[in-house]
Amino acid sequence: MGFEGFLGILVVVALFVASAFFSCSETVENENEQLDKLDDGVGNIIADGEHMTRAEAEDAQARGEFYDTYL
Numbered sequence: 001m002g003f004e005g006f007l008g009i010l011v012v013v014a015l016f017v018a019s020a021f022f023s024c025s026e027t028v029e030n031e032n033e034q035l036d037k038l039d040d041g042v043g044n045i046i047a048d049g050e051h052m053t054r055a056e057a058e059d060a061q062a063r064g065e066f067y068d069t070y071l
Helices: 003-037 054-062
Strands: 044-047 050-053
Touching: 003 054, 044 054, 050 054
Parallel strands: none
Antiparallel strands: 044 050
């Protein structure tokens, strides 16, 4: 395996890293979209009958508590 093989492996790794980065940014956008839909208009979130701040809602979402929350 010469320089060409090393270069090929390097390109594959770079594509993998770029793919992971772009899929991660899509996930964050989807999570923010869900919280935006649950916003009460003054910066608080209403979910499952509870009022909470945006930071509390982001923490709950990170724990997976909003997975099945629908409007």
